[in-house]
Amino acid sequence: MMLNFYPGPSKVYPEVRTYLTDAYDEGILGTPHRGEQFVQLSRATVGLLKRKLNIPQDYLIFYASSATECWEILIQSLTTKKSFHIYNGSFGEKWMEYAQKLRPASEGHAFDVNEAMPVDQLEISSDTELICFTQNETSNGTQVTPTTILNLHNRYRDTLIAVDATSSMAGLNLKLIKADIWFASVQKCFGLPSGLAIMCCSPRTIFRAKQIAELQHYNSLVSMYEKMLNYQTTTTPNVLDIYLLRRVLEDRPFIKSLEQSLVDRSQELYEFFSQFQDIQLLVENEEVRSKTVIALQASERLVDDIKKRALHHNIKLGNGYGNWQRNTFRVANFPAILDEEYEELKRFFLHYYA
Numbered sequence: 001m002m003l004n005f006y007p008g009p010s011k012v013y014p015e016v017r018t019y020l021t022d023a024y025d026e027g028i029l030g031t032p033h034r035g036e037q038f039v040q041l042s043r044a045t046v047g048l049l050k051r052k053l054n055i056p057q058d059y060l061i062f063y064a065s066s067a068t069e070c071w072e073i074l075i076q077s078l079t080t081k082k083s084f085h086i087y088n089g090s091f092g093e094k095w096m097e098y099a100q101k102l103r104p105a106s107e108g109h110a111f112d113v114n115e116a117m118p119v120d121q122l123e124i125s126s127d128t129e130l131i132c133f134t135q136n137e138t139s140n141g142t143q144v145t146p147t148t149i150l151n152l153h154n155r156y157r158d159t160l161i162a163v164d165a166t167s168s169m170a171g172l173n174l175k176l177i178k179a180d181i182w183f184a185s186v187q188k189c190f191g192l193p194s195g196l197a198i199m200c201c202s203p204r205t206i207f208r209a210k211q212i213a214e215l216q217h218y219n220s221l222v223s224m225y226e227k228m229l230n231y232q233t234t235t236t237p238n239v240l241d242i243y244l245l246r247r248v249l250e251d252r253p254f255i256k257s258l259e260q261s262l263v264d265r266s267q268e269l270y271e272f273f274s275q276f277q278d279i280q281l282l283v284e285n286e287e288v289r290s291k292t293v294i295a296l297q298a299s300e301r302l303v304d305d306i307k308k309r310a311l312h313h314n315i316k317l318g319n320g321y322g323n324w325q326r327n328t329f330r331v332a333n334f335p336a337i338l339d340e341e342y343e344e345l346k347r348f349f350l351h352y353y354a
């Protein structure tokens with residue numbers, strides 16, 4: 001069996017194997033997405049998401065097919081002129097680039113991986129319609145802390161704030177109330193196969209979308225909202241993934257206790273990897289280190305050696321990403337990965353690299 005520490009697509013919960021057969025046996029796979037069986041599944045899934053992940057009752061939940069699709073939906077439906085992007089890595093930057101293709105006036109502020117998101121230094125013009133940032137930057141293993149999010153929220157109360165939480169939602173107990181839009185695809189912390197994303201929106205997001213009334217796309221937010229009033233989608237959705245999501249959520253602990261064990265484990269992993277002479281933690285500032293994606297830096301030659309040797313031992317590590325492609329590797333700290341699997345990973349590193 002391969003041990004999979006890749007930060008997305010990542011290890012799926014082993015129970016998924018049984019859920020897949022159950023989905024087939026329950027006849028959910030061939031059921032129409034306008035019918036009662038689907039609506040019941042969708043309603044149950046939305047209820048579980050809210051309960052298990054601490055999503056405020058009045059937030060609206062939508063299904064999309066990927067986080068990338070969410071980037072585009074939000075720009076299309078919530079901006080007419082421009083958005084503002086605060087980023088320190090590849091995913092945040094890509095979101096800005098897509099935004100600029102649709103709304104060329106969109107702007108950004110880049111910050112350093114070892115710096116907290118610099119809320120005080122931001123110069124966001126008053127005609128900005130959407131502020132965007134990535135809570136957990138998967139490409140370099142950094143995070144934006146709850147305190148920083150609160151500061152941003154307090155400084156820009158009148159502007160909608162959208163958060164890409166693709167590699168932290170369902171892992172961390174995010175305070176959704178401090179921003180308007182949060183989204184994630186399910187192939188990271190949710191421990192599910194790719195092809196589904198979840199987007200959570202505050203009531204004023206919907207109010208704003210209705211004001212703008214952008215209806216030029218199949219997934220315009222207003223159209224999605226109208227369908228979701230009855231737990232439906234504008235297109236035939238990924239019914240199988242929604243089914244798997246419901247089953248996984250039913251079996252999972254509440255996010256608060258899940259977060260605690262994940263945070264403890266991240267602490268152990270950072271401590272563990274601090275002991276190697278030739279391997280450094282990419283992020284030196286402890287405060288901005290991600291809890292769910294550990295980024296490690298070494299010479300290109302050593303990184304190459306580690307990844308190859310690991311594969312030889314049936315251990316899949318995450319490649320570096322973007323600017324850090326060749327001289328870093330990443331280790332996912334996602335809920336579906338067992339403590340025993342990390343013990344095996346540690347034995348591997350102690351044996352070959354201590």
Ligand SMILES: *Cc1c(COP(=O)(O)O)cnc(C)c1O
Pocket residue numbers: 008065066067068069091134136137138139164165166167185186188197
């Ligand atoms: C993986 C990832 C994405 C892209 O997700 P898709 O579902 O492939 O579109 C976007 N943002 C972040 C932060 C990610 O980790």
